[in-house]
Amino acid sequence: PCSTCGPINAVNVKNPEINEGNGKLAIEYGFNDFGCRIATLVCSVSDTDNEAVIYFNEMKDTPAVTSMNGVAMIAVTCSENTRFKIQASRTNIENVTCLSRDVTPPPSPPPTTVPPTTQPPSTAKPTPPPCTTCPNLKTAEIITLEPNEMNGPLTIEYFKQADGCRTANIICGVVKEATIARIHFNENMLLPFLSDLTGEARLELICGDNSEWRAFQSTINVANISCLVIGKLMIFDGAK
DSSP: OTTOOOOOEEOOOSSOOTTEEEOEEEEEEEEOTTSOEEEEEEEEOSSTTSEEEEEETTOTTSOSEEESSSEEEEEEEEOTTSOEEOTTOOOOOOEEEEEEEOOOOOOOOOTTSOOOOOOOOOOOOOOOOGGGOOOOOEEOOOOSOOTTEEEOOEEEEEEEOTTSOEEEEEEEEOOOTTEEEEEEETTOOSSOSEEETTSEEEEEEEEOTTSOEEETTOOOOBSEEEEEEEEOOOOOOOOO
16 A cells, blocks of 8 residues: 555645745655655755745644755655655645745854855755666677577567666567577677577566666676577488
8 A cells, every 4th residue: 555645736835924935846756665655855945045844734834844055855655544644743644835935144244254154055866776777788799600590689678666676678589490599698609698499588687786787696797688599400310
C-alpha cells in the first residue's frame, strides 16, 4: 500500500496578509529503499530576503518547515493507509501550500562593522543516484571474421527499476539451427562473456553504483558490446 499514494494537491494561500503571497512549489516523486513512495517538496520565493514556508491542509499557523534563505524543503512518505505523512506524524496530508512572506530587514549595522554575509539560496537539484546515470551502451562491429562468422543482429532494450536504477537487456543473434551466438565486451574477442548454442544469446546488464554497466556478479565494466554469430563447420571423419 505504501507505494500507491496519489499526488499531493497544491493549493494557494488563503486570506494572505499584506506581506504574504504564493511561492513557487515543486514536487518530485520517487521511491525509498523499502519501495514506499516519497514526495520531495521544494518551496522557493523570488526574493531571497523573503521567508519560504511550507504548510499542509491549509494550516498556516502550524507550518511544517520554514526557511529564511528563500528555499524551504521537506520530504514526506506514503504510509500503509495510502496517505502521505510527515515522519513521526499521524496526520494525513491532503494538500500543501507554499507561502512567501516579506520579512522586514534588520537595521543596518554601524559603518565601522562588517555587514554579515548571506549565503545565496541553493538552486541545485539533489544529485541523482549513480545507478540512474549510466549512458546508453555502444555497439562495436567486429572487423576480422572467419569465413563462417558474421556480425549478428544486436538488440539493446533499456528499462528503469522502481528505485530508478537502469537495466539493459541484450539480445544477440536469432534462434537458428547449427549456429552459435556470442556476446563480447569491450572488443575483447579472445574470450566471449556469453555463448549460446541456439543461435541467440540473451543477457541483462545492471547500472552499478559506479555509474558503469555490469553483468550480475561480474566485475567487468562494460563500455561497448559486440555480437558474433558462428555457423558450425561440417567435420568429416575419414576413418571407417
